Amino acid sequence: MGSKKRKRGERPTTTHPHNKYFDNPPDFTLLASKYSTFAPFVFYSGDGRPRIDWTDFNATRELTRVLLHHDHGLNWWIPDGQLCPTVPNRSNYIHWIEDLLSSDIIPKVQADRKTAKGFDIGTGANCIYPLLGASLLGWKFVGSDVTDVALEWAEKNIKSNPHISELIEIRRVNMERPASSSEELNDEPGKYGQCTNVDFDKGKAVVIGPSPPSHIQMHSGIGKGYGGPPILVGVVKDGEKFDFCMCNPPFFETIEEAGLNPKTSCGGTMQEMVCPGGESTFITRIIEDSVQLRQSFRWYTSMVGRKTNLKVLISKLWEVGATIVKTTEFVQGQTCRWGLAWSFLPASKKIVPTRVAEKNNMSFMLEGLQRHQSGFDVLQSVESYFCSIGASSKLDSASFNVDVTLSGEQFNSILKTQTQNGNEQDILTSANYPSNQLNDMRLRVSVFQQIPGTLLVRGLLLQKEVPVPGVFSVIFQQLQEVLKSKFSKGIR
Numbered sequence: 157m158g159s160k161k162r163k164r165g166e167r168p169t170t171t172h173p174h175n176k177y178f179d180n181p182p183d184f185t186l187l188a189s190k191y192s193t194f195a196p197f198v199f200y201s202g203d204g205r206p207r208i209d210w211t212d213f214n215a216t217r218e219l220t221r222v223l224l225h226h227d228h229g230l231n232w233w234i235p236d237g238q239l240c241p242t243v244p245n246r247s248n249y250i251h252w253i254e255d256l257l258s259s260d261i262i263p264k265v266q267a268d269r270k271t272a273k274g275f276d277i278g279t280g281a282n283c284i285y286p287l288l289g290a291s292l293l294g295w296k297f298v299g300s301d302v303t304d305v306a307l308e309w310a311e312k313n314i315k316s317n318p319h320i321s322e323l324i325e326i327r328r329v330n331m332e333r334p335a336s337s338s339e340e341l342n343d344e345p346g347k348y349g350q351c352t353n354v355d356f357d358k359g360k361a362v363v364i365g366p367s368p369p370s371h372i373q374m375h376s377g378i379g380k381g382y383g384g385p386p387i388l389v390g391v392v393k394d395g396e397k398f399d400f401c402m403c404n405p406p407f408f409e410t411i412e413e414a415g416l417n418p419k420t421s422c423g424g425t426m427q428e429m430v431c432p433g434g435e436s437t438f439i440t441r442i443i444e445d446s447v448q449l450r451q452s453f454r455w456y457t458s459m460v461g462r463k464t465n466l467k468v469l470i471s472k473l474w475e476v477g478a479t480i481v482k483t484t485e486f487v488q489g490q491t492c493r494w495g496l497a498w499s500f501l502p503a504s505k506k507i508v509p510t511r512v513a514e515k516n517n518m519s520f521m522l523e524g525l526q527r528h529q530s531g532f533d534v535l536q537s538v539e540s541y542f543c544s545i546g547a548s549s550k551l552d553s554a555s556f557n558v559d560v561t562l563s564g565e566q567f568n569s570i571l572k573t574q575t576q577n578g579n580e581q582d583i584l585t586s587a588n589y590p591s592n593q594l595n596d597m598r599l600r601v602s603v604f605q606q607i608p609g610t611l612l613v614r615g616l617l618l619q620k621e622v623p624v625p626g627v628f629s630v631i632f633q634q635l636q637e638v639l640k641s642k643f644s645k646g647i648r
């Protein structure tokens with residue numbers, strides 16, 4: 157995020173078009189000129205662009221404060237060390253929910269309610285989602301939390317904004333009452349369907365399926381393992397109805413994994429960041445609660461920090477008979493997260509799964525990197541791989557991308573090798589296009605740090621039309637093999 161506007165085509169495709177920062181990233185020079193408290197944190201790098209030190213908690217907190225004030229008319233503060241939200245990134249989640257609520261996949265908001273009402277699980281001291289949702293879209297919220305500091309500061313942040321304070325209620329979760337778990341849940345036959353298909357690499361998926369089994373048995377660990385305070389069941393009051401719930405869960409299993417240290421730019425205390433069992437245990441409990449609460453919420457949603465967890469959680473949603481499952485990808489800088497949404501309302505619209513469509517966005521996890529290996533080493537290997545097959549490639553170390561251009565001749569020869577090896581039967585016919593009639597193919601490979609030793613490698617096709625169906629997937633899968641054999645030795 158700097159003051160310079162990105163050129164067309166450079167913008168990350170995952171920024172929501174309604175996001176205030178979609179075409180207009182935060183302008184540090186302007187903000188420094190308007191807010192004298194922010195000015196000391198801004199410095200100019202060799203290329204003349206204004207920057208802040210992202211590892212300085214005071215700098216990131218001040219940036220969040222001025223963005224909320226300047227762009228949203230909000231007064232806001234958090235005490236030292238509490239989790240500091242990034243405004244553009246958190247806005248994406250709000251706008252994704254806006255899309256869910258306005259879509260006709262399930263019936264729209266009940267006619268008797270004009271404004272949408274949401275439940276923010278773990279609103280934190282920053283109370284960021286209720287503040288953004290109420291100020292941007294006029295939504296009502298209940299924000300829950302368990303810690304005194306979160307509850308006290310969430311209240312303070314609401315009281316500092318009287319124009320929206322009526323819209324937000326902060327609710328303390330009763331820590332005395334352990335969350336209950338059901339071993340087996342009674343089902344309502346015929347009410348819901350089964351997920352049939354999902355395309356993780358598209359970044360989006362809608363899953364709607366036929367009738368469910370007559371009984372839903374809780375298994376695969378659902379309901380087991382979470383020993384913390386209640387999340388939804390026991391916190392939502394009898395008869396309460398919500399349009400959605402949202403959650404930025406405690407992501408990590410241990411403090412060590414969270415990598416908590418005083419230099420962490422976004423702060424975050426142990427209570428905010430850590431849940432025994434990690435995010436999958438926490439979200440699994442939300443899924444279990446949703447099975448009990450069913451249509452009390454139109455949409456259940458959560459952020460997910462790891463792609464491997466996303467896949468497992470989607471499988472659990474299949475098991476419990478959600479009628480719809482939807483995913484999206486949130487990318488900011490080097491951070492990549494996913495949104496997971498599900499519902500138990502009967503689908504009002506049949507959506508055709510997109511598996512057959514050409515992928516333009518693929519990713520995989522590269523695990524097992526040694527201490528001395530960095531994302532930059534991986535990018536260098538990406539560059540060397542493409543050079544070795546004659547493609548032109550350019551590594552941009554500032555944005556952690558490699559941009560690649562392949563000629564028709566180059567990718568046709570890759571396809572021919574693949575089909576001769578019998579690997580990709582589906583694209584057999586496409587390998588026989590005359591090379592001189594094919595346009596170049598342009599793609600971008602990026603890496604994102606997930607946890608120490610694990611990177612997400614993402615490939616994005618930079619043009620709308622693929623020159624030959626299937627070619628992007630084949631090339632990306634080859635790259636995956638090459639990188640895994642180099643960096644993930646012994647991991648399968």
Ligand SMILES: C[S@@+](CC[C@H](N)C(=O)[O-])C[C@H]1O[C@@H](n2cnc3c(N)ncnc32)[C@H](O)[C@@H]1O
Binds near residue numbers: 407
């Ligand atoms: C990662 S923080 C998210 C804070 C804020 N929503 C954000 O996005 O920055 C997770 C929050 O969940 C809270 N939390 C943990 N267990 C909870 C529970 N059972 N019910 C409600 N909140 C909980 C923590 O205290 C913490 O404030």
